[in-house]
Amino acid sequence: MYRAPVSEIAFTLKEVAGLADVQAHADHTEVSDDLVLAILEEAGRFAAEEIAPLNTVGDRQGTRLEDGAVTTAPGWKEAYRAWAEGGWNSLTGPEEHGGQALPMMLQAAALEMWNSGSMAFAIGPTLTAGAVEALEKHASPYLQETYLPKLVSGEWMGTMNLTEPQAGSDLNALRARAERAEDGTYRIFGQKIFITYGEHDLTDNIIHLVLARLPDAPAGTRGISLFLVPKFFVNPDGSLGECNDVRCAGVEHKLGIHGSPTCTMAFGDGDGAVGWLIGEENRGLACMFTMMNNARLAVGIQGLGVAERATQQALAYALDRRQGRAPGADGAGMSPIADHPDIKRSLLSMQAWTQVARAICYANAHAIDMARLAGEAERRHWNERAAMLTPIAKALSTDIGVEVASLGVQIHGGMGYVEETGAAQHFRDARIAPIYEGTNGIQSIDLVLRKLPLSGGEHLQGLLDELAAVAAAARDDGREGFEPMGVALQRALADLRGAADWMLRAQAEGRQAEALAGATPFLRLMGLTLGAALLAKGALASDADESAGAHRIVLARYFAASHLGETGALAAQIATASDVVLAYRAEA
Template sequence: MSDYTAPVRDMRFVLNHVVDLKALSELPGYDHAEPDLVDAILEEGAKFAGGVLAPINWAGDQEGAKLENGVVRTAPGFADAYRQFSQGGWNGVPFDPELGGGGLPWAVTIPLTEMWNAANLAFSLCPLLTQGAIDALEAHGSDELKAKYLEKMVSGEWTATMNLTEPQAGSDVGALRTKAEPRGDGAWLIQGQKIFITFGEHDMTDNIVHLVLARTPGAPEGTKGISLFLVPKFFVNDDGTLGERNDVRCASLEEKIGIHGSPTCVMSYGDNGQCVGWMVGEEMKGMRAMFTMMNNARLSVGVQGVAIADRAYQRAVRFARDRVQGRSLRPGGTGAIIDHADVRRMLMTMKGYSEAARAICIYNAECLDFARRHPDESVRRIRQGMAELLTPISKGFGTDIGVEMASVGVQVHGGMGFVEETGAGQHYRDSRILPIYEGTNGIQAMDLVGRKLTLNGGEPMRALLADIVATADIAQGAGDPAVQAMAGPLAEAADAAREAGEKLAAMLGSDMNGAGAGAAPFLRLMGLTVGGWLMTKAAIAAADLVEQGADDRPFLKAKIATAHFFATQIMVQAPALARAATAGAEPLYAIDDDVLVA
């Protein structure tokens, strides 16, 4: 159950030939991110993922985390694995070296994130949230809070959580009731309950830093009245040592269909009226601060979807190679089901979607790196706009294909896929939370249509489509017939995205419900188009390397073949999705509410 091999070759190829690792290494502060060092880091990360995290994945699923006398005991091996994770410096890879971090680009961190999550999704949720909290505290925290908490969060010595959801307030964060009362000395007394708090309590570190949304006295209703507070499990003394326990506890653990190794906690703050927190950022600006963390998490959750898709694909390929059933119609076939055309279609679908979504997430991260570090303000602005446009696509498309490819993986296994001992079912169960995390994918779709489509007057969308069309033109003139065949579907997808985008943007002013009705198919359309674009770029680069006589020709030819399959079998869905995206809301409401149940 522990056999996982990180797809380092594909990750390395995307970094060097789809995005521009060399250009990233020339940005201020990233000068050490040279290909040789990045290769070494990816190789070491692959060893840790396959050798430490993957072997405890099955036990984490079967035994899970347990709440005993107010203490959460994590699954067997988790605490030791986390100790190795933090001591190895993996938690701090993208953060400031002055805080003990590695100072590497997010575009390099994303492949590592995929490795951790493919090897052991439940375990990896813990550092994912800590990294998001670091971003939020670094951007909005006071100098005093940063000095007291950041370094140990970067090292991984302390972990962190994000506390938004309450029993009566799911995605409607503005309905929260948790209260914050000023104590008179700059601190606040926090009282309330939060649900679905990942790793809200555990035994892997000595302290946990909770970022908690709460409402201050006199604050207006809705999200405008929310503030963000840092609430530690243990108070921190001025010398950095831990003091008394804060008035915060885990009341219970949720029983879930998957990610059993990850404790999902109901957290109770201030049962005794003594829960103390400190404000992060300005009063009633909590959502702005929390969104710093959430945007980081949304890209990372998209990567989790990619991770599960690839892990399910690897398991399916191994099974298909070994499973002998039926008569092979393939000349020279072995009799294994991998010979059967329908099984081969499923495997190529899994491979194509996984590689396309991986490229989207790494490109998204590259845009963030340029937005943060490029010396030219105009480049930073353009790349920031592109990153904001891509984030809901990365999250929504990545997590949708995670679930879908895990399901396809079960199908490849046939009846054995429905039996727990094969492990295929765990990927499906684990992945199902991902389209719900960090804003459901319906919210991501609405964000894409309602905000990002028209961001900066539509500049990012226009720039993206121009880049896609330019790549289609290059493919059209390619010498490799397979690459040339990608040009037409890519150009058609770009046209479909442009037409649908223009119609949805027009709806925003007159028919918001119609735009909302088309949001989900439009997000899927954008995922296919952007993924197909990046796959075509990869194929062009691979074909050039083959022509130049590069080594590893089987890998390069497989890149071309996978991109060709994606373009001609998957991306061709784009025009149909454009029609669905622009059909308006009427088809959704053609049946009265009371008839829906009949």
């Protein structure tokens, strides 16, 4: 059972993440509050009624590979087609190719709900969205006209083919090769692994985006090109022709997201898979990064979606399950476990963490929208904001997904460990998100080495000043519990400023290895502080006399009084543990 938290999502978009800035822009005058609510409600209905019921069968039956063809679980194909026909694949797609060109913020909100419905279902369209964006920005008019309309509508799906056995996090090591053909196309040879929805029966065609090297390409990542390799060729009239030289050679047996086929793809077992170049030769990585940045936010939203679903389920269980007597309980019977203080604490943590992930992911989407809409003067600011928030949205939200799902299992007790309740599925599903689209370690390194130094560190200062204003407003608000919340936030901000200074100084002084050693605790420190500030921002905009508002204030107070306290230890750890870390030799 999943109920889309539409009003909380709308509140977060509007009062926390800044949807009004986007609505105020001339490109989005049609995005009224009414339209936003209508879209959220309809998306929530589809997620709850059509997708959520598929989550269990996707997990239990998984996918089946037979003679190179992958069959998805019963009901998945019908649901996907209904979803695409409902226009849900085209929310942000370009208008000239049939898309609705709505803000990324709305897409983020809808994506949360698809992921709450079923993470294994929602990940497919995420990859299509990446392919759409790469083609829109980098592909030739021929490729755009041939492929974009059906990718935008969802009639076809896209994939992203990076990983090879020897090249996971390190794309320098890619070996798949491409040869120039006389007709201007290319022939692709090589094996790719971990290809999500690399083969399936949801759509009639699958459009693979594949990284490979030309024979005369420079070594390393400057010698990688991006190719479009359709499963079936497309005839000039748009109908499908023969099958390309690409096949699914295997499907992984995974810990979770069983509904989503993770394929080993063989390109060019015969004469070579026919591919079309996207962008310029040897510039494939830039194109791929277009896909990857938004994909990182989308993966963060997976963590959010699973966290929300796990929280709803644990809450329902805790209100229903009775054991023992809670302090101060009336009557004679056993109390709902939700009344026991220790379980309350766990439920509060689940709800607060989930809201932290939501606020950060939506703020990230806001920055992406603003970067697209901004004039020359502001574009850099918003691009930097999006760049800075992306690794945090990805890493923190996916850690949150695992932590919250684990708390959900725990609240279920023994029932959480048997698969029939579904609590364990969330825990298994969520565990991939900290790994793919750049491990969370890599996100942390990206934040520390590439994002903190943006504009010489000034972008970071501006962001911290914004958070400091929230902290001061909370401290001075006057309502019950706000002052300690503001003070806790100010303390956390001081920790964050100190750690950021340390990080920038370490890099300026050539002690890059020390910065790397502290990257993971730094991302968590920054994410905690940012998250607490966004919860406080929401609390400031909430009415304590109204039930949802009072709940938001409780969450913000709880988070500031509990989890936020970790920032001091994280800041200290960054400064003091790095020499021990670097001195460590694993082989000893």
